[in-house]
Amino acid sequence: MFLFVVMLGLCFFGKESSQSFLGRPQLTGPSEAEVKKYTGFSCELQVYPKNETILLQLYKEGNRDKLLAEYSLLSGRKLDEGEVSNFPLVVQLSYEGYLECVASAQNNSNIEPTVSNKHHLKVIEPVKDAKVNVSSGPREFFEGRTLNLHCELSAGNHVSYKWLLNDRPVAVSPAHHFRDNHLRIYRPTSADSGSYMCVATNSFNQTVYTSNSSKVVITVKDVVSTPDISFTVLKEDSHNYSAVVTCQSTRGTPPVTFSLYNLEDLVANVTVEERSAVFKIPVVLNRHLGWLQCQADNGDWVAKIPVGGPVTISSDIHLGENYAVIALEFHCQAAKGTHPQYQWFLNKTLLHDRGSFYYVSHDPPRQSVLMLSVGRDSNGTYHCEVSDNFDNTTAISSKRHYVDKEELNRIPDFVVAIVFGCFTLLILVVSACCWIGVLIRRREYGERSLADQEMRRMVAVYENDLDLLEYNEDADVARTARDGEFDQVSDVSVDECSQYGEEEEVKEP
Numbered sequence: 001m002f003l004f005v006v007m008l009g010l011c012f013f014g015k016e017s018s019q020s021f022l023g024r025p026q027l028t029g030p031s032e033a034e035v036k037k038y039t040g041f042s043c044e045l046q047v048y049p050k051n052e053t054i055l056l057q058l059y060k061e062g063n064r065d066k067l068l069a070e071y072s073l074l075s076g077r078k079l080d081e082g083e084v085s086n087f088p089l090v091v092q093l094s095y096e097g098y099l100e101c102v103a104s105a106q107n108n109s110n111i112e113p114t115v116s117n118k119h120h121l122k123v124i125e126p127v128k129d130a131k132v133n134v135s136s137g138p139r140e141f142f143e144g145r146t147l148n149l150h151c152e153l154s155a156g157n158h159v160s161y162k163w164l165l166n167d168r169p170v171a172v173s174p175a176h177h178f179r180d181n182h183l184r185i186y187r188p189t190s191a192d193s194g195s196y197m198c199v200a201t202n203s204f205n206q207t208v209y210t211s212n213s214s215k216v217v218i219t220v221k222d223v224v225s226t227p228d229i230s231f232t233v234l235k236e237d238s239h240n241y242s243a244v245v246t247c248q249s250t251r252g253t254p255p256v257t258f259s260l261y262n263l264e265d266l267v268a269n270v271t272v273e274e275r276s277a278v279f280k281i282p283v284v285l286n287r288h289l290g291w292l293q294c295q296a297d298n299g300d301w302v303a304k305i306p307v308g309g310p311v312t313i314s315s316d317i318h319l320g321e322n323y324a325v326i327a328l329e330f331h332c333q334a335a336k337g338t339h340p341q342y343q344w345f346l347n348k349t350l351l352h353d354r355g356s357f358y359y360v361s362h363d364p365p366r367q368s369v370l371m372l373s374v375g376r377d378s379n380g381t382y383h384c385e386v387s388d389n390f391d392n393t394t395a396i397s398s399k400r401h402y403v404d405k406e407e408l409n410r411i412p413d414f415v416v417a418i419v420f421g422c423f424t425l426l427i428l429v430v431s432a433c434c435w436i437g438v439l440i441r442r443r444e445y446g447e448r449s450l451a452d453q454e455m456r457r458m459v460a461v462y463e464n465d466l467d468l469l470e471y472n473e474d475a476d477v478a479r480t481a482r483d484g485e486f487d488q489v490s491d492v493s494v495d496e497c498s499q500y501g502e503e504e505e506v507k508e509p
Contacts, residue, residue: 020049020108020110020111021047021048021049021111022045022047022048022049022054022103022104022105022111022112022113022114023045023046023047023048023103023114024103024114024115024116024117025043025044025045025056025101025102025103025114025115025116026043026044026045026046026116026117027041027042027043027058027099027100027101027116027117027118027119028041028042028044028119029041029042029087029099029119029121030121031119031120031121031122032121032122032123032124032204032205033089033091033095033121033122033123033124034091034123034124034125034126034204035091035092035093035123035124035125036090036091036092037090037091038088038089038090038091039088039089039091040086040087040088040089041058041069041086041087041089041099041101041119042086042087043056043058043071043087043101043103043116045073045103048073048103049105049111052105052106052107052108052111053072053073053074053105053106053107054072054073054103054104054105054106055070055071055072055073055103055104055105055106056070056071056072056073056101056102056103057069057070057071057101057102057104058070058087058089058099058100058101058102059099059100059101059102060094060095060097060098060099060100061097061098061099061100061118064102068087068089068095068099069087069088069089070087071086071087072106091123092123093123093125093157095121095123096121096122096123097120097121098118098119098120098121099118099119099120099121100115100116100117100118100119101115101116102114102115102116103115103116122158123157124157124158124202124203124204125155125156125157125202126155126156126202126204126209127153127155127156127159127200127201127202127209127210127211128153128154128155128156128211129153129154129155129211130151130152130153130198130199130200130211130212130213131151131152131153131213131214132149132150132151132152132196132197132198132213132214132215132216133149133150133151133152134147134148134149134216134218135148135149135150136148136149139216139217139218139219140218140219140221141219141220141221142220142221142222142223142299142339143187143188143189143190143220143221143222143223143339143389144187144223144338144339144340144341144364144365144389145188145364146184146185146186146187146188146362146363146364147183147184147185147188147192147218147220148182148183148184149163149182149183149184149185149196149198149216150181150182150183151163151181151182151183151198151200151213152181153181153200153211156200156202156209156211157202158202159181159200159201159202160200160201160202161178161180161181161198161199161200161201162198162199162201163178163183163196163197163198163199164196164197164198164199165192165194165195165196166194166195167195167197170183170196174352174353174354175187175188175353177353181198181200183196183198186353186362186364187341187362187364187389188220189220189222190220190221190222190253191220192218192220193218193219193220194217194218195215195216195217195218196215196216196217196218197212197213197214197215197216198212198213199211199212199213200212200213221253221298221299222251222252222253223251223252223298223339224249224251224252224253224256224275224296224297224298225249225250225251225252225296226249226296227247227248227249227258227294227295227296228247228248228249228250228294229245229246229247229292229293229294230245230246230248231243231244231245231246231292232244233283234280240282241282241283241284241285242280242281242282242283243280243281243282243283244278244279244280245260245278245279245280245281245292245294246276246277246278246279247260247276247277247278247279247294247296248275248276248277249275249276249296250275251275252275252296252298253298254272254273254274254275254298255271255272255273255298256271256272256274256275256277256296256297256298257269257270257271257296257297257298258270258271258272258276258277258279258294258295258296259294259295259296259297260279260281260292260293260294261292261293261294261295262289262290262291262292262293263290263291263293267279267281267292268281306336306337306388307334307336307337307339307340307386307387307388307396308334308335308336308337308396309334309335309396310335310396310398311332311333311334311335311384311385311386311396311397311398312332312333312335312398312399313330313331313332313382313383313384313398313399313401314330314331314333315328315329315330315331315401316328316329316331317329317408324409325374325405325408325409326373326374327371327372327373327374328371328372328374328378328403328408329369329370329371329372330344330369330370330371330372330382330384330401331367331368331369332344332367332368332369332370332384332386332398333366333367334386334396337365337386337388338365339364339365339388339389340364340365340386340387340388340389341364341386341387341388341389342362342364342367342368342384342385342386343384343385343386343387343395344360344368344370344382344383344384345382345383345384345385346380346381346382347380347381351370356377357372357373357375357377357378358370358371358372358373358378359371368384370382370384372403374403374405374408375405376405378403378405379403379404379405380402380403381400381401381402381403382400382401382402382403383397383398383399383400383401384397384398385397385398386398
């Protein structure tokens with residue numbers, strides 16, 4: 001009977017437990033979906049109490065405030081293979097991320113809700129309306145100024161970008177940097193002039209979406225180089241001669257204005273669509289007519305200041321755990337120059353824009369930055385060289401800087417000296433304080449000893465005085481007593497003598 005009751009209780013307890021427990025739902029659905037299109041997700045629940053209404057809700061992970069979809073399993077339904085709910089959705093961009101299905105008893109708060117596995121959804125928005133934005137400024141400029149182009153879209157995500165120059169892909173080089181929708185060209189020259197276009201692409205399933213921007217014409221002008229001067233003498237007739245002076249630059253974008261000076265006096269000038277000009281001036285034989293000089297200007301002459309020294313390097317350090325140096329930044333600057341060209345070297349080896357342990361960032365004309373990750377590969381001697389990008393025949397070098405990981409993380413000698421000096425000074429100060437304290441205590445002890453001796457001396461004198469006083473008092477008392485006895489003895493003796501005399505007188509008859 002007892003065993004029957006126990007088994008009945010266990011059966012009843014198992015039945016109640018199965019009815020008040022929710023299994024973990026399983027969420028399934030597509031991993032990719034196109035925005036503004038219909039798609040569906042399924043949430044399957046195998047274990048749940050049949051006498052309860054179960055609510056299945058679809059959320060984005062971490063955001064229970066926004067319900068995406070829901071479905072109710074009504075009480076009394078009997079499905080042996082689990083209940084599957086379908087969540088039809090019109091996909092939005094905000095749905096991208098991890099989704100989860102939450103199962104809960106709709107009218108019973110004693111049943112703990114359960115959460116499904118996470119399901120990632122990638123939302124694709126087709127690209128649309130690509131446009132090139134020249135964020136660096138004018139579309140026509142002289143060389144040396146960084147060119148920044150952005151490919152902007154009115155719609156689209158998960159996009160890959162391609163840049164075209166004159167309908168041909170832009171070649172990858174140390175001067176051309178691609179990052180997402182951004183194209184940056186350092187120190188562009190006339191070879192970078194032309195029509196730029198960006199092509200934006202993304203895809204969904206087997207469908208590829210493409211958007212081509214309109215073409216943007218970029219004109220990079222070469223700064224005219226310093227002209228060379230030459231001349232020949234031409235005989236006009238038997239009495240007249242002329243000097244044919246040629247001014248010629250090796251590079252520069254036309255039109256170019258050539259000016260011929262005699263010292264500081266302008267002789268003539270002309271604007272041509274070439275890189276050379278010819279001047280004819282009359283001359284007289286055997287007479288010095290002055291010093292001739294050519295100048296060339298194609299619109300950027302005033303701003304063209306050659307690079308001048310000194311070239312300096314400053315550094316910044318970056319600290320990691322335990323204050324160890326993990327990275328360095330070198331900043332290279334020239335004292336003057338409007339079109340500088342920077343180059344970094346490690347042990348006489350030219351460093352390009354990016355390597356395994358370094359990254360070069362040019363910001364002309366102000367500076368160039370070399371960022372290093374400190375390690376075994378970065379050990380060595382660094383320096384930078386600066387030259388004019390319109391004339392790189394002459395370069396100015398900075399001082400050399402040696403980098404070593406062990407040296408960077410070694411405590412400098414002067415720091416050790418300062419710490420040791422401070423520690424020594426502290427010891428001296430503490431020692432001096434201790435000695436001063438000892439001397440003060442000795443002095444106080446001596447003074448106290450003298451006071452004690454003086455006190456003992458005064459006490460001894462005082463006791464002697466008391467003894468003497470007592471002695472005198474005792475002597476006085478003794479003297480007084482002795483005097484009294486003497487008087488008594490004298491009186492007695494006199495009486496006795498008188499009596500003895502009387503007795504003698506009686507005996508004589």
